[in-house]
Amino acid sequence: MSGFFENLSLGYQVAFSAANLLYCFIGVFIGTLIGVLPGIGPVGTISMLLPVTFGMSPASAIIMLAGIFYGAQYGGSTTSILVNIPGEVTSVVTCLDGYQMARQGRAGPALGIAAFGSFIAGTIGTIILMFVAQPLSGVGIKFGPPEYFSLIVLALTLLSYLARGSMVKAIIMAILGIGLSQIGIDVVTGRVRFTFGIIDLEDGLGLAPVFMGLFGVGEVLVNLEESLNIEVFKAKIKGLLPNLRDWMDSIGAIIRGTFLGFFLGVLPGGGAIISTFVSYALEKKLSKRPEKFGTGVIEGVAGPESANNAASSGAFIPLFILGLPSNAITALLLGALIIHGVHPGPFLINNHPEIFWGTIMSMYIGNVMLLILNLPLIGLWVKVLKVPYKILFPILLLLCIIGSYSINSSKFDVFIMFVFGIIGYLFKKLDYEPAPLVMAFVLGPILESSLRQSLLISGGSMLIFLTKPISFSCLIVALFVLLSPIVLQRSRRIRAKIS
């Protein structure tokens, strides 16, 4: 127990240093900003700002980038409530009742409960993360190469299953991501792979140019097709503090959303997105007035907003315990740690306690900062909403260019970003979700080394993946997930025939 308090004290020292307080503030401020602005998400922003973190310590970098992640969950609700356009995909559900509340002159309580709900969920989520992560890291040590291989296969399958649109397309994206991660020198044999004689490719494709292209440039190009003259809520926002009745209606939804969000956030895939939909459905099911949902019910805002914030805390569990990301954002955080020379895994908490405990403590501080940013300063974000996209997009593109160039001072990286910008644009147009590609691209090298090591250990027998219980369970679940659409469709047909 004394070790726990020592670690807490270390985290306190790291998080409360003047520099880290500033980075935490910058992170949550940018997070709220991009959450408010439609057309740019946390994935694109974290990619663009990766190079900015190079001069920082790894702990400071993760504190700032994590701040962007959970800050975006707060900011996303503002646009959902005020203009009926979700700033983030995790705030889509908030539009349903939040916007209706705003139309009825209750924008204040809607924004207030979204911020308080997010604060409560973020804080409880951080407490669970603090108590659960270290004991679970013991489980992580039991993971050998076969377990890692199978877990990555499961993670990619789940992510493809949960992706929007076609599952086949999502699987193709994941395979393509693995393929792209193979470019460059093979670390075992020293053979150069798929570089086509281009020396710049021998170190492989850079994480940041690929991410900035796919998410930054690709997103901008898609948005440029549409007119983004959104109508901003014009009425004055008053009474941000929810009244007693609002609290009575919301507190249960907030608590349920918190626990639901945290545990769904741990799962690979779009945990945060799913948790908002599940939370909304749950609240509707439990409500005494389910018919009122969609007309401006405060529980419809409180539950999903709490769930998406708690999910962002839950997403840190697999990252800190196994070194495996559960979504595209934590994949980027993993990339950031690798760039900073830190190799996440079961030993991260013991080897780099300042990163884990510093991040945990900064999340408490960040949640308080976000509450202040999102309640008294709501007027500022409403003004930000009025910045036209025609002014915003050249700045976003410039950030992508600078971000790509500054990593290696290489024009080739900007070229890679340009190429992946076109690819990202085409993927969006053709309904290919880039998240599985990003996850597979980051996890590809771990997948390959785990596969090779497993086969070396087993003397070339693939049965090693089936004889280890954890590995076997992961593969069975992956197979079940892969085949479930066929089974479900068949059973539906049979039922239809019978009836």
Add this chain to the structure above:
Amino acid sequence: MSKRVRLDGLVWLILGILMCIGAIQLKLGDFHTPGPGFLPFLSGVLLGIFGLILTFPTPLKRSAEGEEAKNERSSVIWNWKKLINPFLTLLILFIYLLILEPLGFILTTFICLLFLFKLSEPKRWLRPFILSASTSILSYLVFSVWLQCQFPRGLIKFW
């Protein structure tokens, strides 16, 4: 099934085959000691298989397709009028790449931002000029002076 989805499938199938050919040239090794081409070969095979699934109707494709994918068949995704802005933006980005080293960071950024801002205000010069000049200088001060990023100096050597 739409022609476009079939075409997508064919592209992935061809890419999968090319990956397999490249992987074989790299040497596959065996199960005991997998070579550098082992995982790329597996990836190529899987990419080809899923490309085939997308090209030809199969139970997996039919059941795994979401509603969104079904709706897309009837919707128009390429509206040529809407493509002008993305195309011009890409062109400006490409020119940025070409002139970055000869002209240097500040001048290149200023020129390209000017045209990017002008995309939405084709008849006005003053506002795009002020916006691009201020953004270029501010980005230089933040990234080059404060964060010490190294950018090409090009023509303006004293920066």
